Amino acid sequence: xxxxxxGPPGAGKGTQARRLSGKIGIPQLSTGDILRExxxxxxxxxxxxxxxxxxxxxxxxxLILKLIKERLSSEDIKKGFILDGFPxxxxxxxxxxELLKEMEIGIxxxxxxxxxxxxIIERNTGRRLCSDCxxxxxxxxxxxxxxxxxxxxxxxxxxxxxxxxxxxxxxxxVYTKETEPVxxxxxxxxxxxxxxxxxxxxxxxxxxxxxxxxxx
Numbered sequence: 001x002x003x004x005x006x007g008p009p010g011a012g013k014g015t016q017a018r019r020l021s022g023k024i025g026i027p028q029l030s031t032g033d034i035l036r037e038x039x040x041x042x043x044x045x046x047x048x049x050x051x052x053x054x055x056x057x058x059x060x061x062x063l064i065l066k067l068i069k070e071r072l073s074s075e076d077i078k079k080g081f082i083l084d085g086f087p088x089x090x091x092x093x094x095x096x097x098e099l100l101k102e103m104e105i106g107i108x109x110x111x112x113x114x115x116x117x118x119x120i121i122e123r124n125t126g127r128r129l130c131s132d133c134x135x136x137x138x139x140x141x142x143x144x145x146x147x148x149x150x151x152x153x154x155x156x157x158x159x160x161x162x163x164x165x166x167x168x169x170x171x172x173x174v175y176t177k178e179t180e181p182v183x184x185x186x187x188x189x190x191x192x193x194x195x196x197x198x199x200x201x202x203x204x205x206x207x208x209x210x211x212x213x214x215x216x
Contacts, residue, residue: 001026001080001212002105004087004191006183007113009171010120011197012204016113017084019205024212026080034067035059045070061092065099072103080108089178093185110186111208115197117172124168128157 001024007013014030021028038046039053045067049059068086071077087093100107126139128148132155137144144151161167186192193211197204 001109002083002107003081003212004083004107004110004186005113005208006110006179007197008115008117008120008175008179010124010168011113011115012201013113014084015201016205016208017082019201020208020212021082023205023209024080026082027076028082028084029068029071029077030084031064031068031086034071035064038067061089061095064092065095068096069099069103072105087182090181090185093182107186107191109193109212110183110191111211112183112192112194113197113204113208114194117169119198120172121165121168124163125159125165127163128159130155131158132156 003020003026005013005017005020007016017028017030035046035049039050040046045063049063049067052059052063064086068083072081087096122140123138126141128137128139128144129135130137130150130153133150133153135150135152136142137150137157144157148157149155150157162171183192183194195204195207195211
């Protein structure tokens with residue numbers, strides 16, 4: 001089973017990918033993780049990527065695709081994979097399609113975890129992080145016992161810059177502009193399944209598994 005998983009920032013896509021990976025026994029391929037691992041172990045591709053990162057530049061699509069190709073050549077993905085975090089643009093989707101065709105790999109289903117912007121904003125702006133132990137809280141869904149204080153270590157809680165409303169709205173705007181057309185790309189190919197991303201993690205995971213079962 002070869003799956004591509006989509007969802008707006010804050011939709012819990014990464015969490016769902018990890019859950020799904022554990023339950024159906026195929027690896028989660030996160031482009032961020034692949035990139036960090038190559039940088040950590042100083043592979044040739046990792047060194048090339050680091051040269052861009054050190055200058056604050058985006059790693060080019062061509063290099064990301066080379067990293068993906070190398071990962072897709074690994075023994076553990078023969079039974080399938082869950083691709084998380086790529087593609088994000090039409091150009092990336094087209095290049096990935098060419099790469100998969102070259103490698104004779106067919107995508108079975110593309111899952112879109114749909115969560116309204118209002119809910120995404122509430123999830124993100126309510127998050128608070130402990131400045132000492134990095135424990136995560138949410139002022140509405142999982143608040144600390146004492147406002148502004150970590151239950152675990154007593155450290156002060158703060159809101160990350162990326163969780164401020166203006167930043168969240170900007171990321172959603174970018175997602176809508178760049179990534180939603182990619183969903184149409186896969187819809188036209190009969191691969192797209194959209195599921196409701198509101199609810200308990202286990203319930204959302206069940207919906208994803210049901211959508212995948214349709215393609216078995």
